[in-house]
Amino acid sequence: MYVETSRLNGVRWSTDRRGIGGIVGPRSGPYGGRANHTSSFFGVHLRSFAANLFAAALLLLGTAAQAGPKIETWQTANGARVLFVAAPQLPMVDVRVVFDAGAARDGERPGLAAFTAGMLNEGARDWNADTIAERMENVGASLSAATDRDMTSVAVRSLTREPALTTALETLAGVLAAPSFPADALERNRENTLIGLRQEQEQPAKVAQKALYRQVFGGHPYASDPSGTEESVRALTAADLKAFHDRYYTGANAVVAIVGALDRPAAQALAEQVVGTLPAGERAAPLPTVPDLGAAALEQLAFPSSQTHVLAGQPGMARGDPDYFALYLGNHILGGSGLVSILMDEVREKRGLSYNTFSYFIPLAQPGPFLMGLQTKNDQAGQALGVLVDTLKQFAAAGPTDAQLTAAKKNLTGGFPLRIAENAEIIPYLSVIGFYGLPLDYLDRFTDRINAISAEQIRDAFARRVHPERLAIVTVGGDQTPVPVPDPAAAPAPAAGGPG
Amino acid sequence: MHRRPIARALLALPLILALPAPLTVLADPPKVFERQLGNGLKVLVKPDRRAPVLTSQVWYKVGSSYEYGGITGVSHLLEHMMFKGTAAHPAGEFSRIVAENGAEENAFTGSDYTAYFENLASDRLAIAFELEADRMRNLRLDPDDFAKERDVVTEERRMRTDDDPQALTGEQFEAVAFAASPYRNPVIGWAGDLEQLKVEDLRDWYRLWYAPNNATVVVVGDVEPEQVFALAEQYFGPLKAETVAPPKTQAEPEQRGEKRLQVKAPAKEPYLLMGYKTPAVVDAAAPWEPYALEVLSSILDGGSSARLERELVRGSQIASSAGASYSAFSRLPGLFQLDGVPAKGHDIPALEQALRAQVERLKQEPVAAAELERIRTQLIANKVYEQDSVFNQAVKLGQLETVGLGWELADQYVERLAAVTPEQVQAVAQKYLTQDRLTVAVLDPQPVDGKQPKKAPAGLGGHGNVR
Numbered sequence: 001m002y003v004e005t006s007r008l009n010g011v012r013w014s015t016d017r018r019g020i021g022g023i024v025g026p027r028s029g030p031y032g033g034r035a036n037h038t039s040s041f042f043g044v045h046l047r048s049f050a051a052n053l054f055a056a057a058l059l060l061l062g063t064a065a066q067a068g069p070k071i072e073t074w075q076t077a078n079g080a081r082v083l084f085v086a087a088p089q090l091p092m093v094d095v096r097v098v099f100d101a102g103a104a105r106d107g108e109r110p111g112l113a114a115f116t117a118g119m120l121n122e123g124a125r126d127w128n129a130d131t132i133a134e135r136m137e138n139v140g141a142s143l144s145a146a147t148d149r150d151m152t153s154v155a156v157r158s159l160t161r162e163p164a165l166t167t168a169l170e171t172l173a174g175v176l177a178a179p180s181f182p183a184d185a186l187e188r189n190r191e192n193t194l195i196g197l198r199q200e201q202e203q204p205a206k207v208a209q210k211a212l213y214r215q216v217f218g219g220h221p222y223a224s225d226p227s228g229t230e231e232s233v234r235a236l237t238a239a240d241l242k243a244f245h246d247r248y249y250t251g252a253n254a255v256v257a258i259v260g261a262l263d264r265p266a267a268q269a270l271a272e273q274v275v276g277t278l279p280a281g282e283r284a285a286p287l288p289t290v291p292d293l294g295a296a297a298l299e300q301l302a303f304p305s306s307q308t309h310v311l312a313g314q315p316g317m318a319r320g321d322p323d324y325f326a327l328y329l330g331n332h333i334l335g336g337s338g339l340v341s342i343l344m345d346e347v348r349e350k351r352g353l354s355y356n357t358f359s360y361f362i363p364l365a366q367p368g369p370f371l372m373g374l375q376t377k378n379d380q381a382g383q384a385l386g387v388l389v390d391t392l393k394q395f396a397a398a399g400p401t402d403a404q405l406t407a408a409k410k411n412l413t414g415g416f417p418l419r420i421a422e423n424a425e426i427i428p429y430l431s432v433i434g435f436y437g438l439p440l441d442y443l444d445r446f447t448d449r450i451n452a453i454s455a456e457q458i459r460d461a462f463a464r465r466v467h468p469e470r471l472a473i474v475t476v477g478g479d480q481t482p483v484p485v486p487d488p489a490a491a492p493a494p495a496a497g498g499p500g
Numbered sequence: 501m502h503r504r505p506i507a508r509a510l511l512a513l514p515l516i517l518a519l520p521a522p523l524t525v526l527a528d529p530p531k532v533f534e535r536q537l538g539n540g541l542k543v544l545v546k547p548d549r550r551a552p553v554l555t556s557q558v559w560y561k562v563g564s565s566y567e568y569g570g571i572t573g574v575s576h577l578l579e580h581m582m583f584k585g586t587a588a589h590p591a592g593e594f595s596r597i598v599a600e601n602g603a604e605e606n607a608f609t610g611s612d613y614t615a616y617f618e619n620l621a622s623d624r625l626a627i628a629f630e631l632e633a634d635r636m637r638n639l640r641l642d643p644d645d646f647a648k649e650r651d652v653v654t655e656e657r658r659m660r661t662d663d664d665p666q667a668l669t670g671e672q673f674e675a676v677a678f679a680a681s682p683y684r685n686p687v688i689g690w691a692g693d694l695e696q697l698k699v700e701d702l703r704d705w706y707r708l709w710y711a712p713n714n715a716t717v718v719v720v721g722d723v724e725p726e727q728v729f730a731l732a733e734q735y736f737g738p739l740k741a742e743t744v745a746p747p748k749t750q751a752e753p754e755q756r757g758e759k760r761l762q763v764k765a766p767a768k769e770p771y772l773l774m775g776y777k778t779p780a781v782v783d784a785a786a787p788w789e790p791y792a793l794e795v796l797s798s799i800l801d802g803g804s805s806a807r808l809e810r811e812l813v814r815g816s817q818i819a820s821s822a823g824a825s826y827s828a829f830s831r832l833p834g835l836f837q838l839d840g841v842p843a844k845g846h847d848i849p850a851l852e853q854a855l856r857a858q859v860e861r862l863k864q865e866p867v868a869a870a871e872l873e874r875i876r877t878q879l880i881a882n883k884v885y886e887q888d889s890v891f892n893q894a895v896k897l898g899q900l901e902t903v904g905l906g907w908e909l910a911d912q913y914v915e916r917l918a919a920v921t922p923e924q925v926q927a928v929a930q931k932y933l934t935q936d937r938l939t940v941a942v943l944d945p946q947p948v949d950g951k952q953p954k955k956a957p958a959g960l961g962g963h964g965n966v967r
Binding site: 089090091092121129130133134136137138139140141142157158159164185188191192194195198199201202203204205303304305306307337339340345348349350351352353354355356375376377407410411412413414415416417418420421422423424 | 550551552553583591592595596599600601602603604605619620621622624647648649650651652653654655656658659662663664665766767768769802803804805806809810813814817820821841843844873874877878880881882884885887888889890946947948949
C-alpha cells in the first residue's frame with residue numbers, strides 16, 4: 001500500500017499497488033514491512049492506502065464471465081509440484097519457486113528462514129556474490145527472495161531469448177541447490193540484518209505489528225516476526241543455515257510457478273532445470289494448530305511519535321476454511337475495500353481521524369490473523385480505537401445490508417479481469433494455489449462462490465468467528481500515559497453497517 | 501534494504517530501464533495515438549490487447565513545484581478533495597460508482613503533476629470519463645468536508661514524515677539544498693501551511709489549474725483509439741477552456757559552496773544523504789548531459805553488480821546500504837543524490853568519504869565498456885518487462901507529457917541512453933559532481949526512549965473500561 005515518486009522520479013507505483021498483502025512476503029501487507037514506509041520525501045502522495053489494502057484482500061477472485069487463466073500442472077521427477085500458465089505475448093518468463101520454509105519453521109532460531117533465503121545470492125557452486133549478480137544482471141534478469149510466515153519464495157524474471165534464459169535458470173538452480181553460505185558474507189549479512197532490526201524499532205507501525213502478532217499467536221510459531229530477534233540473529237551459524245536448507249529446500253517441499261512465453265515441453269524442461277537437482281526429501285510436517293485467543297488483551301507501548309498506531313486482531317482463518325468466502329466478502333465490506341469500506345467511512349470520511357484504516361484476514365496454512373488498524377495523533381487514539389471496535393461490533397452483530405452486499409459483489413466480480421491481467425499478477429496466484437493445495441479451478445469458480453453468499457451467511461460467519469470482546473489490542477505512540485479506551489459496549493458508532 | 505530508497509532510486513530504475521523504444525525487435529511496443537480536442541485537452545491512447553483491461557489517467561499540470569510560501573501542500577490537499585463530490589455526483593458517489601464497476605482508483609501528487617486514475621475492464625471506459633470530466637470543472641469543495649480532509653492529510657503527514665526519521669531528513673535536506681526552487685518544499689506541505697489552508701485557497705487553486713487545456717488524458721489497454729477519442733469528445737469536449745498562466749519560475753540561484761545540515765530525530769541508526777545540483781533535460785547545456793547522468797546513476801546503483809553494492813556494501817563493507825538516484829525528466833533542474841547507512845564499525849564520515857571517493861573515481865577514469873554493456877542490456881530487457889503493466893506504460897506517457905517534454909520522448913529515450921559514451925559520463929561527473937554544488941544531510945539519532953513494554957492488565961473484554 002504503499003505503494004511508491006517525485007518530480008518524475010517518484011511515482012509510487014510499486015507492485016504493492018496490487019500486491020498480495022500478507023501472502024507472499026512480509027513486505028506486501030499494510031503493516032508488512034519497509035516497503036510500506038515510503039515517505040513524503042518520495043514526493044508523491046497517493047490519496048490513501050486503499051488501493052493496496054484492497055489489493056491485499058483480493059487474492060482469489062473469479063467470475064463466471066471471466067474464467068481464470070488456463071493452469072497446467074505436473075510434478076518434477078523429485079516431487080516438486082509445478083503450475084504453469086502460457087503467456088506467449090511478451091518474450092519473457094517469470095519463475096517463482098516456493099518452499100514450505102517460512103518463518104514458522106524457525107523453531108528456536110527466530111529469523112533463520114529469512115536469513116537463509118537472504119544468503120542464497122551470497123554464494124553458490126563456485127560463484128561468489130559478485131558472480132551471481134553479474135550472471136543475472138548482464139543478461140537483464142533479476143533474482144529475488146522473500147520469506148513470510150508460511151513460505152520462502154525465490155523468483156526470477158528473464159527474457160526468453162538466449163543466452164539470457166539459460167543463464168538465469170542455471171543461476172537460479174545453483175542458488176537453490178548449492179548455496180555455500182560463505183563465512184564472510186554471513187557475518188556481513190548478520191551485521192546488516194541487525195541494523196535492519198534496529199531500524200524497525202524506529203518505526204511505530206512495525207513495533208505495533210510485531211507486538212500484535214505476539215499477542216494474537218502467543219506460543220504458536222506465527223507469533224514470531226520473520227526478521228527474527230537481535231539475540232537470535234546474533235547466534236545463527238552457517239551450520240544452522242545449512243541444516244535448514246538441507247531439511248526444507250527439497251523437491252517434495254517445493255512448488256514451482258511459471259508464467260511466460262513457453263510451451264508445455266519447454267516449461268517442463270525449465271522446471272526440471274530449476275529444481276531437478278534438489279534432493280526429493282519430504283514435505284514439512286503440518287504446523288501446530290492455533291489456539292483461540294482466550295481473553296481480550298491490551299498492550300500499550302510508549303513511543304516518541306506524534307501518532308499512535310492502533311492495531312487490533314485475533315486468530316482468523318486458514319486457507320480452505322469452510323467460512324472463507326463469507327468472511328472474505330464480509331471483510332471486504334467492513335474494511336477490505338479501501339475508500340468505500342465501512343471503516344474508512346466511519347474513521348476517515350466522517351471523523352477525519354486517520355489517513356488509513358483497514359481490516360483484513362491473512363489466510364495461512366493455519367489460521368492467520370484477522371487484523372484491523374489505523375494511526376492517529378496521540379490525543380485521539382482512545383477515540384479512534386473506540387470507533388474501530390464499535391464498528392466491528394456493529395458489523396459482527398448486524399452483518400451487511402443488502403445494498404452493501406450487492407455493491408461488494410459487483411466490485412469483486414467486475415474487477416476480476418484486472419487481477420489477472422499481468423504476468424506479475426498471475427504468478428502469485430499460482431504460488432498460492434499450488435502451495436495451499438487449492439483446486440485448479442479456484443479462479444474460475446470464485447465469482448460463483450462470491451455471488452452465492454448471502455447477508456445472513458456473512459452475519460452468521462462473523463458471529464461465530466469474530467469476537468470483538470476478545471480482541472488483542474496494541475497501541476504504539478506518545479508518552480506512557482495509557483490511552484483512554486472507551487467502553488466498547490457503549491455508544492456504537494452511528495451508521496456502522498448502514499448503507500454505504 | 502536498510503535505507504528507504506531515495507526518491508530517484510525508485511523512479512530512476514523503472515524510467516531508465518523501462519521506456520519503450522524501437523531499439524530492438526524483442527517485442528514491438530504498441531504505438532501511441534494522439535488527439536487534441538477543441539478545448540485544448542490532449543488525449544493519448546496506446547492500444548495494448550493482452551488482457552481485457554485498461555487504465556484511464558487524467559494528468560494535470562500542477563503540483564507542489566507550482567506552489568509558493570504559505571500555501572504549500574495545496575495541490576495535494578486539493579487532490580484529496582477531488583473525491584468529495586460535485587453537484588451531479590455528491591460526496592462518496594464517485595468512489596461508489598467506481599467500486600461497483602470493479603475498478604481500482606486512486607490519485608497521486610508530485611512536484612510536477614497531479615494525476616487521477618481508474619483501472620478497469622476495457623468495456624467501462626465511459627464510466628471513468630464521465631466522472632473525471634465532471635470533477636474537472638464542477639468540484640463542490642464543501643467547507644465541512646474540507647475541514648475533515650485537512651485533518652486526514654495532517655495525519656498523513658505525521659505518518660509519512662514526522663514519525664519517520666529518514667523521511668524527515670529528506671525533507672530538511674531538500675529545504676536546505678534549494679534556496680529558491682520550489683523543490684525546496686515538501687509535496688505534502690509544511691505543517692504550518694497545512695494548518696492555515698482555507699477552502700478558499702483550494703477554490704482558487706482549482707480554478708487556476710483544473711481545465712481541459714491544462715490536462716492530458718492517457719488511456720492504455722484493450723481499446724480502439726477512435727472509440728476513445730469519440731468518448732473523450734463526448735464527455736470532455738463540452739468543458740470550457742481557461743486562461744492558464746504558467747507558474748512563476750522561482751529560479752534557483754547559483755550555489756556558492758557546500759552546504760551541510762544535521763537532523764535530530766528519534767532513530768536507532770544514522771543516515772547520510774548527499775545531493776549535487778544537476779541539470780535536467782529542460783535546461784541541459786548539451787542535450788546528452790542528462791542522459792549521461794542517468795547512466796552514471798546506473799553505474800553506481802543499477803543493481804547488485806553495480807559499484808555501490810559491489811564495492812561499498814560487499815567489498816569494503818563500509819555501507820550497510822547505499823544508493824544513487826537522478827532524474828533527467830523533472831520540470832525544473834534537481835539533484836543527483838547519494839545516500840546510505842553505515843555498516844557496523846563505520847561512521848557517517850567514513851561513509852561520506854567512501855561515496856565521495858566513488859564520485860572522484862568517476863571523474864578520474866572512464867567507466868568500463870562492460871558496465872555500459874550491462875546497462876544497455878538492462879534497458880532492453882526492462883523495455884519488455886514494462887509492457888507487462890498497462891498502468892506503468894500510461895504513467896510514463898503522462899509524466900513526460902505533463903512535465904513539458906512531450907510523450908514522444910518515450911520512444912527516443914532508450915536510444916539516447918544507449919548512445920552515452922564513457923567520456924560523456926566522465927565529463928558530467930567532472931562538471932556537475934563538484935563540491936560547490938553539494939548539500940550533505942546527516943541524521944543524528946536521538947533516543948527512541950519510553951519504549952519499555954508496559955502490559956496493561958488484560959480485560960478489554962466484558963464491559964469495563966480499560967485504561
